[in-house]
Amino acid sequence: MARSEKAGGDVRRTGLFGQTRMTLYASRETHACVRRAAEVLGLGSGSLRLLPVDADFRVDVGALRAAIARDRAEGLRPFCVVGNAGTVNTGAVDDLEALADVAEQEGLWFHVDGAFGALAALSPRLRPLLRGMERADSLAFDLHKWMHIPFEAGCILVRSEAAHRRAFAYQTEYLAQMPRGLAARPSMFSEYGVQLTRGFRALKVWMSLKAHGAAKFARLIEQNVEQAHALARWVDAEPELQRLAPASLNVVCFRYVGRGVPEERLDAWNRELLCRLHESGVAVPSYTTLGGRHCLRVCLTNHRTRREDLEFLVQEILRLGRELSAELEAKSV
Numbered sequence: 517m518a519r520s521e522k523a524g525g526d527v528r529r530t531g532l533f534g535q536t537r538m539t540l541y542a543s544r545e546t547h548a549c550v551r552r553a554a555e556v557l558g559l560g561s562g563s564l565r566l567l568p569v570d571a572d573f574r575v576d577v578g579a580l581r582a583a584i585a586r587d588r589a590e591g592l593r594p595f596c597v598v599g600n601a602g603t604v605n606t607g608a609v610d611d612l613e614a615l616a617d618v619a620e621q622e623g624l625w626f627h628v629d630g631a632f633g634a635l636a637a638l639s640p641r642l643r644p645l646l647r648g649m650e651r652a653d654s655l656a657f658d659l660h661k662w663m664h665i666p667f668e669a670g671c672i673l674v675r676s677e678a679a680h681r682r683a684f685a686y687q688t689e690y691l692a693q694m695p696r697g698l699a700a701r702p703s704m705f706s707e708y709g710v711q712l713t714r715g716f717r718a719l720k721v722w723m724s725l726k727a728h729g730a731a732k733f734a735r736l737i738e739q740n741v742e743q744a745h746a747l748a749r750w751v752d753a754e755p756e757l758q759r760l761a762p763a764s765l766n767v768v769c770f771r772y773v774g775r776g777v778p779e780e781r782l783d784a785w786n787r788e789l790l791c792r793l794h795e796s797g798v799a800v801p802s803y804t805t806l807g808g809r810h811c812l813r814v815c816l817t818n819h820r821t822r823r824e825d826l827e828f829l830v831q832e833i834l835r836l837g838r839e840l841s842a843e844l845e846a847k848s849v
């Protein structure tokens with residue numbers, strides 16, 4: 517949609533041949549799905565400007581403005597900015613209000629990737645974290661993440677129905693609308709996306725909402741956020757553990773540092789520790805690398821998680837870390 521709205525001329529017919537290069541902007545912490553989109557749309561990943569982030573892993577808005585200005589000066593066509601409502605690595609929420617302002621001033625499409633974070637809007641207490649999200653031209657989020665819906669149920673909201681149709685709808689004889697009967701439907705979903713035949717994914721979402729109510733999902737989301745905050749506090753209280761990012765939503769990133777383990781060995785240690793933890797069957801946290809430092813990444817989206825589970829997780833990580841230290845000491849003697 518962003519491409520069809522912001523390219524000059526009729527990009528659906530001409531493709532991007534002969535077009536001025538169109539550039540889009542997102543933080544370095546943005547999920548690789550945006551790069552994939554740039555590739556699939558024929559824009560090329562070289563058109564995606566990955567911007568630096570601040571200490572809280574939020575996009576540097578000054579750098580965004582500068583990048584847009586630089587590209588304009590070179591005769592390129594900036595067309596889209598992507599904001600994060602919960603980055604994949606740390607759950608950071610970009611300053612969506614500021615991004616919406618930039619998009620408005622620069623005439624860019626404003627897309628928000630809220631894969632899991634957008635669902636926090638269900639909770640009145642957490643909603644302020646997402647301020648500015650409501651100004652997006654398009655917002656993508658997954659119901660199979662924080663709403664516990666069986667795989668898969670991605671969702672996209674688009675502000676302009678007309679822009680949405682302009683990007684995807686076309687007329688065919690065999691699917692033309694009829695005055696009455698079964699083919700008299702008002703419009704088809706295929707006019708709003710790339711799929712023609714499609715499953716009724718919305719049914720399971722609707723059933724879940726009917727069965728449990730939105731308020732219950734909000735409570736469960738709040739529960740995960742509280743658990744993440746508690747885990748962050750326990751990590752902070754343990755001198756052998758080091759937290760590497762703020763835990764604003766439901767993600768806690770930390771690593772085992774032991775007592776004076778040299779920095780250059782910590783990555784290998786934490787990799788080994790993670791493998792042992794997975795193999796032990798006790799817990800299966802994910803992992804990532806932040807600022808070049810490998811760490812465990814605990815992302816809480818399960819309604820069955822209990823605080824005791826997280827306390828146990830911390831104890832196990834400490835136990836495995838100490839076990840590792842002992843082995844290495846034994847080897848070096």
Ligand SMILES: *Cc1c(COP(=O)(O)O)cnc(C)c1O
Pocket residue numbers: 547549602603604629630631632658670
């Ligand atoms: C999970 C995730 C995606 C990709 O989601 P899928 O719909 O599961 O492919 C994109 N962005 C973010 C921020 C995510 O967390």
